[in-house]
Amino acid sequence: MDETFNPAASAPDDFRPATGDHREEEQKAFVNQSYWHDVFHRFCANKGAVIGLIFIVLILLFAIFGPMLSHYSYRTVDPLSTNLKPRIPGLEKLGIFSGYNDSVSTAYHYFGTDNLGRDLFTRVAQGTRVSFEIAGLAVLCDVLLGVVYGLVSGYFGGKVDMVMQRITEVLNSIPTMIVVTLLLLIIKPGMGSIIIAMMLTGWINMSRIVRAQVLKVKEQEFVLAANTIGDTNRNIIFKEILPNAMGQIIVTFMFSIPNAIFMEAFLAFIGLGIPAPMASLGSLINDGYKSAMIYPHMILSPVIILALLMLSFNLFADGLRDAIDPQMKQI
Amino acid sequence: MAERSRILKVRDLDVSFKTTNGSVSAVRGVNFDLYKGETVAIVGESGSGKSVTVKTIMGIKSNNESIDSGTVEFTYNGDNGETVTEDLAKLTPREMQRRIKGKRIAMVFQDPMTSLDPTMSIERQMCEGMRYHFKMSRKEASQRALELLQQVGIEDAEKRLKNYPHQLSGGMRQRVVIAIALSCNPELLICDEPTTALDVTIQARILELIMKLQEERGISVIFITHDLGVVAKVADYVNVMYAGKIVEKGTVDDIFYDPRHPYTWGLLSSMPDTSTHDDRLYTIPGSPPNLINNITGDAFAVRNPYAMNIDFRREPPMFRINDHHEAATWLLAEGAPHVEMPETLKRRIEKAKKEAEEYGAV
């Protein structure tokens, strides 16, 4: 900081009052950005989350287009081609993935075959598709259930809320696994029954989050304002409260998907999975498990896909949560 | 003034933070002094750099914070009774922790609801510092803690010692915080907006408490606040900070009766006053600058209704008004037009002067 002021160095109009054009400088400092714009930027800055998203999309494409592109069907049994190791054209020249011939076969099976000779590439792709369907539908349903339950419980408060919360408290004390297992004992496992079973237990978490959001927003003044104007309950819920809770709902939705996929795989592992010849990632792992030590390729492909899927979803959901609300307490 | 011994000498302090968007200069060349037994107030808006400055003195810094330059010379009584002067900016965290923190410089924080550990009893929290610095036994420390609680005006001190923070009211918690700060007999007390989070009635009591303790123990105090009413009550000297720099410094009388910097005018004008007949409450238009960008000229120029062209070109140095009053504004330079403070402010000050004469100076 210069202690001495040198008059000679000053310009002649130094001490004239400043003209107004300097005021705009101040406005530059604060650019108005919309909320979702910020969210988008924060998300993209998180490398892990972006990688997760990329993998999810890749696997999704694999699940959708895999069975179509392969000339094998997921259910055709071929006793002549059982237990083949993966064989990929091009790479086999390098010595890896060159297949192993139990029988004389010149066919290419990218992921190998299982113990009944079915092409694993198609089965894994099909299985991934089924896993996605189950997880997606189940989560969608329990999100809907949870959101409605949470909205009603939070908004109406008082006795309604208390009763509803007691119910969830008791229901929550029963481990999900038990409920699902028991349900599936009664209704034999099949795509529909698995979805219903998972749906019946997953909504509790979502309802709790939605309710917390509703309570938070309810305190705020614009709800009071809307009420004063005479807006109907339904309008307030949908127009004021729901948009604010949307961020959390999306994040919880994204986190529930890997949970559902895992639950399905777990059920398959215990023997309550999709019945043959349909495949899901879980049932493939269960099948491959029996010969995992001798023919590792049978269990490797579904396990890797499952692991990648869950990892990617978790990274993605994590990044989404950090982007939407950096201060949100992690669940 | 009789022998004044200087305790703190801060020169050219520059502190910046590294953020993902760039480097933010929070403190840009701060100079001030503190003498024994006196109270210096640092006034400014949020973001002016006042908290960062004192935290640097205390040795509290975040991971991305760095002292770019400057010295913080602190004079204190060493362990053997001799007088020691050290540059706090150069000490390692370990040295700060062993020699200075708690023992020689202590701090009172802003929000009493969050400054105490919710899971530890009052007794333990109070004794902690004493047991570490003085190697006291638990009994001795508890005894002293009891005395301290009584000195800060907490009734039923024995019961309160065994309590946990959530069982005390805000005012009581702040008294505990003050007691903790004084527990190791520091020579310098830093109060960072200690009354902002309290009710107005409690505010006055806490301020009185601080002033009383200061007199009894001969401590020097740095008081941070944005409330000019508090400044009028406790301070001997005032430093007005804006955007990381001190823009005006002087005695309390200088600042309140003879302010020279337009920012100070703005601050004084925006104090609500029951006697003013204006229908509008004056506020300084605009907001503090974003300190990430390098600032050319005077940082206050953008919001300054009296800004001149030179304010946007060069940064004003500190101009001396008298022995104890300085201000960094080009209005004080030779060749600058004569600008008077706003009319309403002038009238207010006149009125205040008259009242002071009538009722006798405080």
Next chain:
Amino acid sequence: MKKYIFKRVVIAVITVLVILLILYLMLDLMPGSPFNDEKMTAEQQAALYAKYGLNDPFPVRYLRYVRDMLKGDFGISYAIQKNCPISTMLKARVPISLRIGLQAAVFGTFVGLILGIVAAIKRNSPWDTVATTISVLGVSLPSFVFALLLSYLFSYKLKVFPLLYSSKEAFKSTILPTISLSMFTIASIARYSRSELIEVLNSEYILLADSKGITRTRLICTHAVHNALIGVITVLAPLVVNLMTGSLVVEKAFSIPGIGSLYIKAIQMNDYNVTLSISFLYSVLFIFTMLLVDILYGIIDPRIRLAKEG
């Protein structure tokens, strides 16, 4: 505090009763009857029904069921081991499952805490990256991935640990299962203790404690960790659930003769009694653990422990 505990206990008891209700409803609705011998005539069946009180009204049967279950009399198995009392079947298996579960819980918590605490203290250092990576992996990957990986590496290739459980090498053969089972625990606790500790370290009271001039170690050990732990306790619920589901997987993968593998077998063989009994066991275990956690919470956090005074 007493009120707090009492309320929790009441809810726990009600939940147990509700679960028993659901279980009994299912038992009632199951197709088939306990006496499946085709050789019996209709009259003999009717006589047996009357003898076992199976014609009594629902509430009576339900209460009888509750009483039996709470006494530990779970009935008999119909498919796995015909006419063997279920409690006998369980007796040998419970200690094994319990042992692996506890080992996994203790080991997992311990390792998780260390990882999380160090990661929080040395933020953004290589240690932090390692801890975070382990956390993400451990939380995302199901336990059978770890079980497979570990058994392939250590049992098949390196032959360090036995592949399957054997009671002769009891401890050694529980090492791999314990590690697989504990991965989720390690990951969750590391993640939460890290984030809790970081949040605590940024709070005002840490600043105040620091300004007192105490050493950093003391600061972290006495102030920060205690407060962070309170936050970590909230994560214990999903952990216990995961330990239960994981134990099923791990027991199947390593052929451990515990409750989990019995459960799987019962499901596959449609042995309802066994399935329901073990479901009951797991539920009670879960509810009991949650009660313990709640009480623990009350002890650690003085805000709950002491009623608010003036």
